[in-house]
Amino acid sequence: MASRSKGSELNPSKVMIQTVTWKCSNNLFLGIWYKKFPEIIVWVANRENPITDSHGILTISSDGHIVILNGTKSVIWSSNSSRTAQYSVAQLLDSGNLVLRESSNSSTESYIWQSFDFPSDTLLADMKMGWNLKTGLNRFLTSWKSASDPSPGDFIYGIDVIGLPQFVLRKGSEKKYRTGIWNGLRFSGAGVKSTPVSTPTFVSNTDELYYMYKSNGGSMITRFVVNQSGLLQRFVLSEGSSEWTIMSITQTDQCDDYGHCGANGICKINKGPICECLQGFIPKVQKEWDMFDWSSGCTRTPLNCQKGEGFVKLKNVKLPDLLEFWLNENISLKECKAECLKNCSCTAYAKSDIRGRGSGCLIWFGDLVDIREFTYGDGEQDIFIRMPASELDHNQKGKRLVLIIIISTISGILVLSFLTWCMIWKKRTKRGQETDKEDIELPFFDMVTIAAATKNLSCTNMIGEGGFGPVYKVA
Structure with a gap:
């Protein structure tokens, strides 16, 4: 359970920065979290070196760096940028990015240092994960040690640049998951897709190689986290909601476990x-x-x-x-x-x-x-x-066998269909012949003969009447 210490805080409209401590621990950390969700800490400065006494100071040193001092004024953490400015200021942006910049220039080019270049366990919108190939800067995510300890944990998630780029999750030096290599359109084992919440970007050129996503605006915000168990999770928050929900988990089944079926x-x-x-x-x-x-x-x-x-x-x-x-x-x-x-x-x-x-x-x-x-x-x-040739021969024999079976089956169906048609045609022809024969054997009488036999259809010769008309007896 995290609690906040008293003291000054940088406080834009969406995020806050302040020292954080946990119950059952005297360690103090400088953290950034959502203003409405103080339990969601998205970045921690001094993860590797917490303040162990009850006092901490965040300030800008005389040489222009952001520093955290403990109760004895010793430097616990520093932004330690290679660039400096005569007059610099620290600013926490609404994006969650803590920046050190020249006081007279607010453009991104004036940033001397920024927290987005040194992620903790969370990837936010507009945060790059990957490499600046000119400076050698590698931005990757590192899990917390536990749910109540933001010290660096066992899992690291970043981009390997050996050969073709791919995302790899490691526990220490052991690979636990990878996306598959980039093939020009996507990673061969994981797509890079837009969602209603965000639009992803993958950039690969001579200067930079990184992944980033941008928020689509609207009523939802999202964050991507590697948790202390090594799960890669994307959370989403809808406007008006008080709870973050899991939108997706990257590792979906056993086949995502690295090398699950061993070599070959x-x-x-x-x-x-x-x-x-x-x-x-x-x-x-x-x-x-x-x-x-x-x-x-x-x-x-x-x-x-x-x-x-x-x-x-x-x-x-x-x-x-x-x-x-x-x-x-x-x-x-x-x-x-x-x-x-x-x-x-x-x-x-x-x-x-x-x-x-x-x-x-x-x-x-x-x-x-x-x-x-x-x-x-x-x-x-x-x-x-x-x-080997032997395996190909076996494979070809198998294909030939399958082809023979398919051809035989189709041929059998065609022959059976032809025989069935012949039988039906023969039956219909025989019925027609029998009908014609019966019709030929019936006697035909002309009207003169009928009139003479019934006395010109006389009523005295009529013996009844049916559905087809009167019936006469022949005299």
């Missing part, structure tokens, strides 16, 4: 069991797979560059992690295939950019880790898995 395995959430070995591979430890423990992954006899090797296309997947790889963004998919065949260690290849007709080449060496299948069309991409 593929996760299929709609299958049971959900893990399978890639074609041509077998479980490394069958007993473990029988117990639904897939962590040991799959293996196969190493490829030896024999003649006849080729590839099997695997569709609608999140591409494997970039562990051992080669990237060339300037060659075609056909050239990429040729490059893969030249190297005995190459295990797979794919387009690096799927925009338009596609371009670029991404080649994997060694194990293929963290592949999952998708059943929808937003995050998928295709990859070509290298196969």
Whole structure:
């Protein structure tokens, strides 16, 4: 449970900044939170070095930095910017950004330092997450240690820039989740979609590489959080509401767990069991797979560059992690295939950019880790898995067998349909002939004969009357 200490506070219309402490703790932190929701703390300054006495001072030092001093006037935390100004001021913006700027200039270019460059566990609208490639600044989220301790926790969520960019969640050095690599339109395992609440942006150029979302205005606001358990959650607040609700959780199922099916395995959430070995591979430890423990992954006899090797296309997947790889963004998919065949260690290849007709080449060496299948069309991409000639022959035989079965089935249906039609036609023809024969055997009388036989239709010869008229006896 957080409480606020007495003292001065920066207080714009939507957010506040003040020292924060927790029950059962004497530690003091400088935090920013929503004015209407003081329990929602979106940024903490001195996470790694709390004030342990009962006094804290926020001020601007003589050299132009924002500093936090403890009761003995020792510096607990500092903005520590490489830039300085002769006259600087600190300002808390309505966006939640605490900025240090020149007193005579309020433009963003005049910012000497800003809290948005040093996120805590929360990503707010207009906050960049990613890299300034010119300065080397990396903006990432770090979870709290616990719900009541804002010290840096176990989980870090940020953008890896090795090869092609992708978001990665780590617990220490261990990967727990990743979005898949950026393929020019989206991350291969997660879309970048607009919602009624926000519009996302991904920028990648020579100067910057970052993700950001902008608020769509209106009556709702949103925030993105990595919590102390490592869940990536987006919260939304509607106008007039007093409660934040969870709009989405990034990790939706077991297949989002990093490497859930081990090396050379593929996760299929709609299958049971959900893990399978890639074609041509077998479980490394069958007993473990029988117990639904897939962590040991799959293996196969190493490829030896024999003649006849080729590839099997695997569709609608999140591409494997970039562990051992080669990237060339300037060659075609056909050239990429040729490059893969030249190297005995190459295990797979794919387009690096799927925009338009596609371009670029991404080649994997060694194990293929963290592949999952998708059943929808937003995050998928295709990859070509290298196969020995024997596996391709087996695959071709299987395809031929399937083709034979399909052709045989269709042929059988057509023959059966033809025979049925012949039988029906024959029956109808026979009925017609019988009807014609019966009609020919009936006698026909002309009117003169009928008149003579009934005395000119005399009433004395009429013996009755039915639905078709009077009936006469023949004299």
